[in-house]
Amino acid sequence: MSEDGMLIEVNGKEQKVSQGTTLLDIVQAMGVDHKRVVVEHNLQIADKEKLADTVVCEGDKIEVIHFVGGG
Numbered sequence: 001m002s003e004d005g006m007l008i009e010v011n012g013k014e015q016k017v018s019q020g021t022t023l024l025d026i027v028q029a030m031g032v033d034h035k036r037v038v039v040e041h042n043l044q045i046a047d048k049e050k051l052a053d054t055v056v057c058e059g060d061k062i063e064v065i066h067f068v069g070g071g
Helices: 023-029 048-053
Strands: 006-010 013-017 037-041 061-066
Touching: 023 037, 023 048, 023 061
Parallel strands: 006 061
Antiparallel strands: 006 013, 037 061
16 A cells, blocks of 8 residues: 555454554554453454554454453
């Protein structure tokens, strides 16, 4: 893509992000607590301890599954 962004897929929807965007950036942009989610990155479960260090690339597919408590 161009210098101003790249396309990735997040939860089935195409999204434009900046170069250097991490998995943690994506989770935080969704407004969910990263401690209460599971992130799948290109069909692999991402290590929660490495979300801030995992930079996404053009064409990556990310699924963010968050848990909701209830009773």
